[in-house]
Amino acid sequence: xxxxxxxxxxxxxxxxxxxxxRAVCARCETDELVKLEQIxxxxxxxxxxxxxxxxDRMDFVASVVTGIATLTQTMEDGRRQMVGLLLPSDFxxxxxxxxxxxxxxxxxxxxxxxxxxxxxxxxxxxxxxxAQRLLEMTLDELDAAREWMLLLGRKTARExxxxxxxxxxxxxxxxxEPRAKANAITFDLPLTREEMADYLGLTLETVSRQMxxxxxxGVIVLDGxxxxxxxxxxxxxxxxxxxxxxGFLV
Amino acid sequence: xxxxxxxxxxxxxxxxxxxxxRAVCARCETDELVKLEQIxxxxxxxxxxxxxxxxDRMDFVASVVTGIATLTQTMEDGRRQMVGLLLPSDFxxxxxxxxxxxxxxxxxxxxxxxxxxxxxxxxxxxxxxxAQRLLEMTLDELDAAREWMLLLGRKTARExxxxxxxxxxxxxxxxxEPRAKANAITFDLPLTREEMADYLGLTLETVSRQMxxxxxxGVIVLDGxxxxxxxxxxxxxxxxxxxxxxGFLV
DNA sequence: TTCCTTGATTGATCTGCATCAAGGCAGACC
DNA sequence: GGTCTGCCTTGATGCAGATCAATCAAGGAA
Numbered sequence: 001x002x003x004x005x006x007x008x009x010x011x012x013x014x015x016x017x018x019x020x021x022r023a024v025c026a027r028c029e030t031d032e033l034v035k036l037e038q039i040x041x042x043x044x045x046x047x048x049x050x051x052x053x054x055x056d057r058m059d060f061v062a063s064v065v066t067g068i069a070t071l072t073q074t075m076e077d078g079r080r081q082m083v084g085l086l087l088p089s090d091f092x093x094x095x096x097x098x099x100x101x102x103x104x105x106x107x108x109x110x111x112x113x114x115x116x117x118x119x120x121x122x123x124x125x126x127x128x129x130x131a132q133r134l135l136e137m138t139l140d141e142l143d144a145a146r147e148w149m150l151l152l153g154r155k156t157a158r159e160x161x162x163x164x165x166x167x168x169x170x171x172x173x174x175x176x177e178p179r180a181k182a183n184a185i186t187f188d189l190p191l192t193r194e195e196m197a198d199y200l201g202l203t204l205e206t207v208s209r210q211m212x213x214x215x216x217x218g219v220i221v222l223d224g225x226x227x228x229x230x231x232x233x234x235x236x237x238x239x240x241x242x243x244x245x246x247g248f249l250v
Numbered sequence: 251x252x253x254x255x256x257x258x259x260x261x262x263x264x265x266x267x268x269x270x271x272r273a274v275c276a277r278c279e280t281d282e283l284v285k286l287e288q289i290x291x292x293x294x295x296x297x298x299x300x301x302x303x304x305x306d307r308m309d310f311v312a313s314v315v316t317g318i319a320t321l322t323q324t325m326e327d328g329r330r331q332m333v334g335l336l337l338p339s340d341f342x343x344x345x346x347x348x349x350x351x352x353x354x355x356x357x358x359x360x361x362x363x364x365x366x367x368x369x370x371x372x373x374x375x376x377x378x379x380x381a382q383r384l385l386e387m388t389l390d391e392l393d394a395a396r397e398w399m400l401l402l403g404r405k406t407a408r409e410x411x412x413x414x415x416x417x418x419x420x421x422x423x424x425x426x427e428p429r430a431k432a433n434a435i436t437f438d439l440p441l442t443r444e445e446m447a448d449y450l451g452l453t454l455e456t457v458s459r460q461m462x463x464x465x466x467x468g469v470i471v472l473d474g475x476x477x478x479x480x481x482x483x484x485x486x487x488x489x490x491x492x493x494x495x496x497g498f499l500v
Numbered sequence: 501t502t503c504c505t506t507g508a509t510t511g512a513t514c515t516g517c518a519t520c521a522a523g524g525c526a527g528a529c530c
Numbered sequence: 531g532g533t534c535t536g537c538c539t540t541g542a543t544g545c546a547g548a549t550c551a552a553t554c555a556a557g558g559a560a
Contacts, residue, residue, distance in 0.1 A: 073396065076493050079404040083396035094389050101393055124382070131381040132374070138388045139344050143351055145395040146333035150323045152402035153331040153451025157517065193538065201403025203518060208539055224526095225538060243326050407547065443508060456547055458509055475508060475555090 039119040043112050045069075051104040051112070058100040060114045061093030067110030068190045071102040072198060082199040083145070087171055091137055095121050108190060152201045155241050160200040161210045162239035165220065169230055186229045193225075214239070289369040293362050295319075301354040301362070308350040310364045311343030317360035318440045321352040322448060332449040333395070337421055341387055345371050358440060402451045405491050410450040411460045412489035415470065419480055436479045443475075464489070 042065070045051055051069060052058055064086050071084035071092075083102060086092060092104060095117065124130045151163055172187040189196075193211075197204040214220045219236055221229040230236050292315070295301055301319060302308055314336050321334035321342075333352060336342060342354060345367065374380045401413055422437040439446075443461075447454040464470045469486055471479040480486050 071396070073400045075400070075404065075491055077491075079491075081400040081403040083399045096386055096389075102396070125378065128375065128378040128381060131378060131385055135381055135385045135388060136346055138385060138392060139346075142388060142392050142395060145392060145399065146321070146323065146352070148399060149333045149395065149402055150325070150331040152399055154325065154329040192536095204538085205519080205540085206517060209517095212539075241325055241327075241329075442506095453548060454508080455510085455549080459547090462509075 039115050039123070041114055043114055045106040045110040045112075047106055047108050047110075049106045049110075051106055051110070052100045054100055054103050056100050057098060058093060059098070059117050061091070061095065061117055061120055062112040062114040063092070064088050064090050065111040065113050067106060067108045069104055069106050069110055069112075070195065070199075071104055073102055080198045081201065082195065084141070085199065091134070093117070095124060095134075107195060157200075157202055157206050157210050158213065158239060159241040160202065161196075161207065161214060162219070162236055163242070164196060164200060165214075165228065165230065166233075166236055166240055169233070169236075183233070184229060184231050185233060186227070189226045189228055289365050289373070291364055293364055295356040295360040295362075297356060297358050297360075299356045299360075301356055301360070302350045304350055304353050306350050307348060308343060309348070309367050311341070311345065311367055311370055312362040312364040313342070314338050314340050315361040315363050317356060317358045319354055319356050319360055319362075320445065320449075321354055323352055330448045331451065332445065334391070335449070341384070343367070345374060345384075357445060407450075407452055407456050407460050408463065408489060409491040410452065411446075411457065411464060412469070412486055413492070414446060414450060415464075415478065415480065416483075416486055416490055419483070419486075434479060434481050435483060436477070439476045439478055 043062070045067075054073070066088055069086040069092070070082050071086065072080055072082045074080045086104075092112075094101075098117075124134075151160055155163065168189065169185050169187060173185060191199070193204045193207045196202075197207045200207065211220070211222070215222050218231070219239055221231060223229065293312070295317075304323070316338055319336040319342070320332050321336070322330055322332045324330045336354075342362075344351075348367075374384075401410055405413065418439065419435050419437060423435060441449065443454045443457045446452075447457045450457065461470070461472070465472050468481070469489055471481060473479065
């Protein structure tokens with residue numbers, strides 16, 4: 001864990017706001033956390049509500065506390081592509097830019113922890129670790145985006161679905177208690193078929209068909225429309241097209 | 251231009267190494283530039299040579315001085331997706347990670363300006379502006395990646411080709427002298443048809459067919475295989491599917 | 501010159517996913 | 531109960547782009 005205090009324990013002893021352990025580190029604790037504390041505020045959104053429209057003025061940066069939000073781009077004729085999925089602790093917004101580049105939408109009820117941009121930028125200038133932490137997070141997102149480019153450009157519909165399920169399963173598993181690598185995983189899909197389609201560059205019909213196919217082939221078990229059980233993670237990973245070096249739970 | 255000295259003039263009076271004006275700013279000049287100067291070194295590669303393989307140890311970060319390099323991901327069965335195009339002044343590598351995540355390949359003869367990772371990281375810790383500048387660059391790349399996700403997921407073959415041509419034309423134009431918005435633009439394609447296909451998530455045959463179609467329709471003029479003239483930028487932009495708010499030369 | 505090689509073009513055919521269309525199911529509300 | 535309404539499933543059909551394959555053009559090298 002290097003010189004930083006363990007992020008998990010740090011998160012535990014400082015309350016709910018995830019920006020504390022994602023955007024800053026324990027080294028900054030004494031002064032900067034206090035300042036962050038002073039400029040932060042919370043916002044809530046209902047499922048389906050739009051947080052911000054592409055092109056709108058955006059005078060804050062924020063971090064997801066609970067719930068799920070999506071970033072989407074839309075073409076004039078209505079074609080849509082989701083370009084990001086924001087889960088708790090993910091960061092939105094960009095220091096140094098004043099308008100939003102994407103539509104941000106709450107897909108579930110959502111609570112975000114916001115910071116007005118100007119004070120946040122000022123704080124960043126005086127606090128090297130915040131910029132470094134943000135850089136680290138942004139590089140992670142860039143890697144994820146590039147992984148997604150491979151999926152969009154080269155994977156088949158079945159591989160796309162399997163990859164999405166694997167990603168959700170992994171992120172979901174890492175939010176719960178760490179535990180021995182379980183053989184079966186169960187979770188609720190946070191997205192409708194249409195949202196899955198927008199994420200994967202498919203139509204909702206194709207998503208539905210491939211879900212049915214994976215179910216028929218025993219790769220997943222569907223209980224209702226949303227509740228998914230994955231009996232064997234290995235079997236799922238075989239369907240993703242990725243070279244899985246066994247690193248499911250990293 | 252805020253308090254920073256104009257990046258262009260700064261680049262001009264400090265020689266060829268682009269990291270100077272891309273990764274740091276004039277405020278750091280006195281001390282940090284000197285230190286950067288001390289730890290930097292150059293590397294050259296021939297066209298076609300691989301700079302680094304995905305998974306290899308990577309103990310440096312670098313910036314392209316001249317030439318063009320690509321980042322690609324490859325699946326086990328050989329499907330390839332390009333996930334980045336590095337033009338002069340672009341940055342590769344990631345502080346805080348020791349292995350490469352993608353194959354980096356020189357598509358033309360290439361010169362890179364390298365910094366061993368450890369000293370660079372140390373320098374970054376003591377120099378807030380470097381981290382901030384890198385953050386800015388990374389956010390730009392993230393935006394570009396997300397734009398590319400829209401292309402890969404939702405655009406037709408013809409729109410993909412037109413978009414790629416528009417991007418190359420724009421980047422090429424911005425490297426040359428600033429000038430009045432010219433009506434016609436001429437440049438050499440830095441990529442083979444196969445590389446274009448890997449970038450666009452198509453096959454090389456489809457790339458070739460769509461290039462011929464654009465030529466037949468008078469959107470582009472081909473002189474040989476590589477030399478492209480775009481008689482009307484507006485006509486090209488109409489083919490990209492983007493809502494072009496006239497912002498071709500930003 | 502002729503032979504190779506490398507990259508590009510063009511044609512014929514195939515197929516995976518989109519599109520169009522018709523239900524089905526479960527919860528909300530009367 | 532009935533009937534919306536939102537979300538999902540399933541079927542029939544069409545087409546954009548993949549695949550397979552032949553040909554071409556431009557350089558080298560012998």
